[in-house]
Amino acid sequence: MPLLQISEPGKSAAPHQHNLAAGIDLGTTNSLVASIRSGIAETFPDIEGHHLLPSIVHYSEMAITKVRDDEIIVGNAAKSFANQDPLNTIASVKRLLGRGLKDIKTLGTRLPYEFVENEGQGMPMIRTVAGLKSPVQVSADILKVLKKRAEKTLGGELTGVVITVPAYFDDAQRQATKDAATLADLNVLRLLNEPTAAAVAYGLDKGASGIHAIYDLGGGTFDISILRLHHGVFEVMATAGDSALGGDDIDRVIAQWIMQQAHIANDAEHHQIRELLDVARTAKETLSTQNTAPLNIKLDNGIQWQGELTHSQFHELIDPLIQKTISPCRRALRDARLTVADINEVVMVGGTTRMPRVREKVGDFFQRPPHIDIDPDKVVAIGAAIQADILAGNKPDDDMLLLDVIPLSLGIETMGGLVEKIIPRNTTIPVAKTQEFTTFKDGQTAMAIHVVQGEREIVLDCRSLARFELRGIPPMVAASARIRVTFQVDADGLLSVSATEETTGVHSEITVKPSYGLQDTDIERMLRDSLEHVQKDVATRTLREQQVEADRVINALRAALKADGHHLLKHHEFLEISAALDELLRVKEGNHVQAIKRAIEHLDEITQSYAQRRMDTAIHHAMTGHRIDEFTQEN
Amino acid sequence: MNYFEVFDLPVSFDIDTDTIAERYRDLQRVVHPDKYVNAPDRERRLAMEKATQVNEAFQTLKNPLSRGLYLLQLQGIETHDNHTAMDSEFLMQQMEYREELVEIKQLSHPFDALNAFLNRIEREQKQLNDTLSQQFAQNDYQSAHDNLRKCQFLIRLHEEALSLEEELNNGEL
Numbered sequence: 001m002p003l004l005q006i007s008e009p010g011k012s013a014a015p016h017q018h019n020l021a022a023g024i025d026l027g028t029t030n031s032l033v034a035s036i037r038s039g040i041a042e043t044f045p046d047i048e049g050h051h052l053l054p055s056i057v058h059y060s061e062m063a064i065t066k067v068r069d070d071e072i073i074v075g076n077a078a079k080s081f082a083n084q085d086p087l088n089t090i091a092s093v094k095r096l097l098g099r100g101l102k103d104i105k106t107l108g109t110r111l112p113y114e115f116v117e118n119e120g121q122g123m124p125m126i127r128t129v130a131g132l133k134s135p136v137q138v139s140a141d142i143l144k145v146l147k148k149r150a151e152k153t154l155g156g157e158l159t160g161v162v163i164t165v166p167a168y169f170d171d172a173q174r175q176a177t178k179d180a181a182t183l184a185d186l187n188v189l190r191l192l193n194e195p196t197a198a199a200v201a202y203g204l205d206k207g208a209s210g211i212h213a214i215y216d217l218g219g220g221t222f223d224i225s226i227l228r229l230h231h232g233v234f235e236v237m238a239t240a241g242d243s244a245l246g247g248d249d250i251d252r253v254i255a256q257w258i259m260q261q262a263h264i265a266n267d268a269e270h271h272q273i274r275e276l277l278d279v280a281r282t283a284k285e286t287l288s289t290q291n292t293a294p295l296n297i298k299l300d301n302g303i304q305w306q307g308e309l310t311h312s313q314f315h316e317l318i319d320p321l322i323q324k325t326i327s328p329c330r331r332a333l334r335d336a337r338l339t340v341a342d343i344n345e346v347v348m349v350g351g352t353t354r355m356p357r358v359r360e361k362v363g364d365f366f367q368r369p370p371h372i373d374i375d376p377d378k379v380v381a382i383g384a385a386i387q388a389d390i391l392a393g394n395k396p397d398d399d400m401l402l403l404d405v406i407p408l409s410l411g412i413e414t415m416g417g418l419v420e421k422i423i424p425r426n427t428t429i430p431v432a433k434t435q436e437f438t439t440f441k442d443g444q445t446a447m448a449i450h451v452v453q454g455e456r457e458i459v460l461d462c463r464s465l466a467r468f469e470l471r472g473i474p475p476m477v478a479a480s481a482r483i484r485v486t487f488q489v490d491a492d493g494l495l496s497v498s499a500t501e502e503t504t505g506v507h508s509e510i511t512v513k514p515s516y517g518l519q520d521t522d523i524e525r526m527l528r529d530s531l532e533h534v535q536k537d538v539a540t541r542t543l544r545e546q547q548v549e550a551d552r553v554i555n556a557l558r559a560a561l562k563a564d565g566h567h568l569l570k571h572h573e574f575l576e577i578s579a580a581l582d583e584l585l586r587v588k589e590g591n592h593v594q595a596i597k598r599a600i601e602h603l604d605e606i607t608q609s610y611a612q613r614r615m616d617t618a619i620h621h622a623m624t625g626h627r628i629d630e631f632t633q634e635n
Numbered sequence: 636m637n638y639f640e641v642f643d644l645p646v647s648f649d650i651d652t653d654t655i656a657e658r659y660r661d662l663q664r665v666v667h668p669d670k671y672v673n674a675p676d677r678e679r680r681l682a683m684e685k686a687t688q689v690n691e692a693f694q695t696l697k698n699p700l701s702r703g704l705y706l707l708q709l710q711g712i713e714t715h716d717n718h719t720a721m722d723s724e725f726l727m728q729q730m731e732y733r734e735e736l737v738e739i740k741q742l743s744h745p746f747d748a749l750n751a752f753l754n755r756i757e758r759e760q761k762q763l764n765d766t767l768s769q770q771f772a773q774n775d776y777q778s779a780h781d782n783l784r785k786c787q788f789l790i791r792l793h794e795e796a797l798s799l800e801e802e803l804n805n806g807e808l
Contacts, residue, residue: 231660553675604677619662
């Protein structure tokens with residue numbers, strides 16, 4: 001039953017300001033940006049009409065002295081450098097995002113880059129002629145191009161974006177994605193899981209209901225999500241996947257097969273590998289429509305090698321990879337407590353699902369032909385654009401709600417290197433769990449907590465997210481201290497941890513900075529550097545940010561007061577809040593950053609109990625069957 | 636506010652899963668952080684707290700085992716005890732089940748046997764839930780507690796059987 005929103009006669013919500021918002025699909029192979037224009041969600045092309053921006057970044061020597069955005073080449077133009085200058089041309093950077101050097105080496109990938117271990121932190125850096133680049137920076141360079149494209153098309157500055165991530169991304173990979181957005185100067189409204197985004201694009205389009213399986217095989221990641229669609233609510237029941245499996249791997253097995261056939265040594269040069277991967281990709285595409293694909297390669301020794309890849313050979317090579325996607329499908333069904341027979345629809349997402357063999361195998365498993373009617377390359381960006389439009393407040397009456405889950409269990413290390421699970425996978429977010437710990441030795445004053453993510457029982461087999469220490473525990477007899485540790489996962493799927501020692505109240509708050517991520521200070525520095533290079537005034541920017549925040553507070557409060565201020569506030573409270581609101585309106589026009597900040601904080605302080613009352617009233621109304629929601633939501 | 640009150644439901648082991656799911660969705664439509672993306676920080680935090688509570692309440696009540704344990708906690712009964720004085724008949728039965736699972740693994744065509752095994756466990760779980768429903772209705776918390784422990788055993792066994800199924804499936808590449 002949808003909630004109706006009815007405004008008071010004659011007081012209809014102020015003519016709605018349209019906030020420019022976009023959805024971004026930051027893909028392994030290609031990236032896209034989409035937005036809603038005149039009620040229609042569409043992806044935006046570049047000047048040449050290409051909607052897909054190849055996720056390839058080329059750094060040139062020009063970029064050493066002055067790192068300006070226009071000296072970093074992204075997309076199709078960068079693609080041409082891939083073979084001639086592979087070390088400075090970064091492709092498929094998404095596979096490196098939020099990962100450590102060790103992870104990258106075990107990806108089974110022979111990457112044609114030179115990695116440098118970053119001192120002090122585990123994050124690997126890529127050596128380019130323009131200096132060391134982290135995967136976060138490379139991703140930010142792709143995002144900047146999409147931002148520019150969207151702002152040019154929409155004719156204004158974006159207020160916020162929704163960026164999609166593979167559902168199976170762990171905390172470190174999500175945090176790295178968000179960091180890249182911050183570096184690209186984007187306001188992230190939400191990180192959205194790719195299959196959920198696809199379900200939104202697909203479900204809203206068809207007004208679908210029932211249980212959907214979204215099979216998303218992209219360039220470098222695989223996700224399967226099982227969702228229940230019910231009157232605009234998209235409830236993720238389970239998700240599973242492999243964040244290092246995709247079309248790239250198919251290209252790689254073909255390239256390896258060619259190497260065997262053509263007797264190319266395993267230590268071939270970077271550019272030769274790059275070229276082989278291109279040949280492999282072309283062969284893969286050819287085999288979608290043809291029975292054989294011709295192979296033609298110029299070897300380093302000058303000899304021209306010719307060969308052929310047949311359908312049956314091709315299937316023999318790729319079937320094991322496709323099969324690797326089936327066991328996550330089984331696991332997701334099992335976690336959702338469903339069987340294949342319960343699935344109403346199967347939707348295909350991601351460029352790699354264009355391959356007829358993938359469709360065939362997936363159809364066999366789910367015992368029904370999968371849907372392929374929305375362009376599998378664009379569907380994720382379109383879903384993200386729809387959610388961005390709603391989150392930006394452009395559709396206050398919209399009833400859509402996405403209930404997503406945490407893809408991998410969160411746990412902590414206990415004695416003997418074992419993992420104690422705190423939050424099991426497929427728990428709906430936001431979620432918080434509190435666990436109590438105690439000291440092991442007499443007089444112990446500190447405790448190390450190691451947070452891991454994964455399904456295995458041994459710490460070494462899971463992903464290390466963060467280590468932190470709780471200090472200042474008063475010396476006590478072993479096992480008498482009571483330390484409560486709370487793990488909170490927010491709606492973006494990001495973790496924060498706080499700990500309190502109960503008997504003394506020692507409290508520590510930790511934002512989990514993943515072992516392979518950037519520190520906040522790094523991001524600030526990089527942001528400052530990049531701003532200085534484009535010669536924007538940092539002070540002007542800070543003022544502008546405070547004014548935007550002030551506007552947000554003012555608009556939200558005005559809407560609230562109009563809706564229920566007279567019901568929920570006593571006369572003197574109403575007057576006090578109005579006075580503080582007037583004060584904020586006054587200082588906002590000036591250029592005193594601190595004054596604006598203080599006025600916002602003051603207003604925030606005195607409206608605390610009002611906000612609580614409004615929330616409680618809204619909950620009460622939702623529960624007592626009031627279908628008319630006179631408490632307009634903030635936008 | 637206890638978890639039943641969150642959904643305006645009477646405190647009982649028997650709940651209507653459709654009703655609770657619908658009320659859960661209605662509540663999330665009001666408190667979910669997505670509805671507060673542009674609200675001031677404090678309201679955003681408040682929304683996250685509320686949405687977290689609603690999720691926690693729903694998770695707990697949705698599943699019969701956690702619902703049963705929660706009902707005991709509401710009665711002030713300690714449920715984290717390690718006291719496992721289970722009746723020996725039940726324990727014997729559990730050992731037999733486990734042996735059976737090991738035997739199934741060694742069969743050359745294990746899937747039919749495994750499926751039958753899973754069906755049997757699921758039937759037992761269903762019976763146990765019916766018993767629990769009666770015991771909670773009669774406020775017989777002691778017996779309910781014993782049966783909830785049995786429930787935990789069965790759930791673990793069921794999970795092991797499913798893992799075996801996954802293992803066998805994956806071995807069949």
